[in-house]
Amino acid sequence: MSLLEVENLVVEFQTASGPFRAVDGVSLRVNAGEVLAIVGESGSGKSVSMLAAMGLLPWTAKVTADKLQFDGRNLLGMSASERRKIVGKDMAMIFQEPIASLNPCFTVGFQIEEVLKVHEKLGKAARRARAIELFSAVGIPNPEDRLGHFPHQMSGGQCQRVMIAIALACNPKLLIADEPTTALDVTIQKQILDLLMRLQAERGMGLIIITHNMGVVAETADRVIVQYKGRKIEEADVLSLFESPKSAYTRALLSALPDNATGDRLPTIADLLSDEQIFEGAVR
Amino acid sequence: MTHVLETRNLVRDYHIAGGIFRKGRTIHAVKGISLAVDQGKTLAIVGESGCGKSTLARMITMIDAPTAGDMLIDGQKVDIAKEGLTPEMRRKVQIVFQNPYGTLNPRKKIGDILMEPLVINTSMKRDERQDRAMAMLKKVGLDEKHFGRYPHMFSGGQRQRVAIARALMLSPRLLVLDEPVSALDLSVQAQVLNLLADLQDEFQLTYVFISHDLSVVRYIADDVMVMYYGEAVEYGTREEVFSDPKHAYTKTLFSATPRADVESIKARLARKNAA
Ligand SMILES: Nc1ncnc2c1ncn2[C@@H]1O[C@H](COP(=O)(O)OP(=O)(O)OP(=O)(O)O)[C@@H](O)[C@H]1O
Ligand SMILES: Nc1ncnc2c1ncn2[C@@H]1O[C@H](COP(=O)(O)OP(=O)(O)OP(=O)(O)O)[C@@H](O)[C@H]1O
Ligand SMILES: [Mg+2]
Numbered sequence: 067m068s069l070l071e072v073e074n075l076v077v078e079f080q081t082a083s084g085p086f087r088a089v090d091g092v093s094l095r096v097n098a099g100e101v102l103a104i105v106g107e108s109g110s111g112k113s114v115s116m117l118a119a120m121g122l123l124p125w126t127a128k129v130t131a132d133k134l135q136f137d138g139r140n141l142l143g144m145s146a147s148e149r150r151k152i153v154g155k156d157m158a159m160i161f162q163e164p165i166a167s168l169n170p171c172f173t174v175g176f177q178i179e180e181v182l183k184v185h186e187k188l189g190k191a192a193r194r195a196r197a198i199e200l201f202s203a204v205g206i207p208n209p210e211d212r213l214g215h216f217p218h219q220m221s222g223g224q225c226q227r228v229m230i231a232i233a234l235a236c237n238p239k240l241l242i243a244d245e246p247t248t249a250l251d252v253t254i255q256k257q258i259l260d261l262l263m264r265l266q267a268e269r270g271m272g273l274i275i276i277t278h279n280m281g282v283v284a285e286t287a288d289r290v291i292v293q294y295k296g297r298k299i300e301e302a303d304v305l306s307l308f309e310s311p312k313s314a315y316t317r318a319l320l321s322a323l324p325d326n327a328t329g330d331r332l333p334t335i336a337d338l339l340s341d342e343q344i345f346e347g348a349v350r
Numbered sequence: 351m352t353h354v355l356e357t358r359n360l361v362r363d364y365h366i367a368g369g370i371f372r373k374g375r376t377i378h379a380v381k382g383i384s385l386a387v388d389q390g391k392t393l394a395i396v397g398e399s400g401c402g403k404s405t406l407a408r409m410i411t412m413i414d415a416p417t418a419g420d421m422l423i424d425g426q427k428v429d430i431a432k433e434g435l436t437p438e439m440r441r442k443v444q445i446v447f448q449n450p451y452g453t454l455n456p457r458k459k460i461g462d463i464l465m466e467p468l469v470i471n472t473s474m475k476r477d478e479r480q481d482r483a484m485a486m487l488k489k490v491g492l493d494e495k496h497f498g499r500y501p502h503m504f505s506g507g508q509r510q511r512v513a514i515a516r517a518l519m520l521s522p523r524l525l526v527l528d529e530p531v532s533a534l535d536l537s538v539q540a541q542v543l544n545l546l547a548d549l550q551d552e553f554q555l556t557y558v559f560i561s562h563d564l565s566v567v568r569y570i571a572d573d574v575m576v577m578y579y580g581e582a583v584e585y586g587t588r589e590e591v592f593s594d595p596k597h598a599y600t601k602t603l604f605s606a607t608p609r610a611d612v613e614s615i616k617a618r619l620a621r622k623n624a625a
């Protein structure tokens with residue numbers, strides 16, 4: 067049994083110009099101890115599909131699926147309060163915009179201890195000790211001091227690491243990391259990825275990494291899903307994807323690295339492919 | 351020729367107030383940075399998270415006053431603490447913030463967000479403002495249909511492009527970009543970098559480009575500064591810095607860059623299976 071099983075997920079938003087289908091029939095599964103990477107261009111529905119799985123989309127979103135199951139439990143039929151017990155504890159997410167997802171009115175220490183209080187029932191001293199432990203694990207310098215800081219007193223990358231620490235606070239079974247290292251320089255990115263991979267290996271945590279960084283995919287993933295305009299274009303184990311990408315889109319994605327610039331222009335997907343060419347041979 | 355931007359020994363300290371049990375503390379975020387950028391050129395600043403890049407950017411764009419040191423724009427000394435800021439100065443220098451969501455008003459539609467700088471700073475007619483905003487929206491790879499939508503209806507990368515479009519609305523002379531493409535996928539990243547290059551050619555724009563992605567820096571920069579704990583540990587032309595990095599941190603940066611080749615993947619999978 068997979069940790070997370072999603073079948074035929076569809077998400078539609080009501081907009082002024084009519085309904086807009088952000089996710090169009092995506093299926094995926096992640097096992098315990100497995101790392102799945104989701105890649106694809108901006109606006110292709112990566113964040114929305116994962117927010118749908120977490121039940122965190124606004125009411126303007128209509129979510130349907132043939133199956134949405136976590137750890138053997140059906141998320142679709144579940145009451146909101148039941149779902150809240152799972153989300154943030156067994157199923158945690160590192161959000162794409164870390165600074166925006168921290169509350170500016172509370173210190174970061176308060177925010178991480180609050181999560182521990184709600185889900186872990188730890189005493190005050192134990193919560194503080196655990197918070198310090200988590201902050202040092204994600205490489206925040208002077209963790210004791212930093213607990214008393216407000217988000218605006220920290221740099222972009224420091225806020226991102228606070229978010230990572232909060233997501234890891236309750237030892238989740240599944241962690242969804244949405245562009246977890248974009249605000250970080252490569253040295254700290256490496257530290258964070260090493261940490262995630264270690265937790266994943268030691269505790270058998272399932273990990274979904276959403277990223278546009280093919281280097282990150284290469285260094286972490288077991289399996290990769292390539293998404294375009296709300297649809298899954300390709301799914302493959304990591305080695306096959308890099309060695310022999312099946313779809314033209316994946317090949318284009320791999321060639322759009324700045325290292326491959328020809329002359330003074332960078333290639334964009336639109337330079338290389340049309341929509342028809344991209345959807346040709348798409349998997350379901 | 352005068353530089354578009356020059357700083358001399360720019361310093362910024364933050365004071366953290368103490369509590370009942372804690373002493374107050376001072377963080378030396380930027381410790382004396384001197385730099386100069388000429389018209390039509392790009393200075394890239396790289397450095398570890400928390401080393402003071404955004405703090406420097408906020409001083410250059412006259413949002414925060416430096417604790418010490420001088421700053422000159424077009425050879426003219428600016429001191430916002432003493433003299434405030436002329437509207438002309440404000441137009442000249444624009445910034446794209448590291449965190450676009452936090453800087454887009456959630457209750458305003460994208461079209462209004464783009465037109466706002468024109469409303470405040472020019473006497474342009476509504477029709478013309480709208481045309482300009484629409485054209486800019488397309489330039490950054492978004493659509494007419496996005497004009498009437500609110501920020502929360504956009505993906506992370508789309509919001510980043512809105513922020514870039516807004517900064518460009520007033521045709522600034524100097525544009526400071528704080529990690530402008532790190533949230534973008536490679537294709538859109540290429541689109542934005544191409545756009546920035548086009549605009550630079552067209553209007554002789556000057557950029558200060560903060561990034562931690564070395565492949566992007568190598569592509570876009572004329573000069574490169576590497577910051578480490580508030581100091582510039584390396585500053586030179588792109589060729590100098592890339593071909594002969596001097597500081598230990600710069601060398602670490604080069605070696606920590608993730609590798610996307612098949613051999614590295616095979617090696618990693620072999621290690622994993624052995625464990
Ligand atoms: N609340 C909403 N109302 C209307 N459309 C929305 C809403 N939220 C997201 N969308 C649209 O859904 C699409 C998918 O968005 P999503 O955030 O999943 O993209 P993404 O793949 O994560 O992209 P990025 O890499 O830029 O973060 C986008 O076109 C976006 O504009
Ligand atoms: N308002 C503030 N009050 C107190 N300290 C601050 C404040 N803003 C920033 N700092 C501290 O100053 C240092 C430099 O922060 P800055 O945001 O300039 O870093 P950065 O180089 O932009 O990092 P990143 O790459 O993570 O965005 C950090 O240690 C940060 O915690
Ligand atoms: Mg996203």
Ligand SMILES: [Mg+2]
Nearest residue numbers: 221222404448
């Ligand atoms: Mg910053």
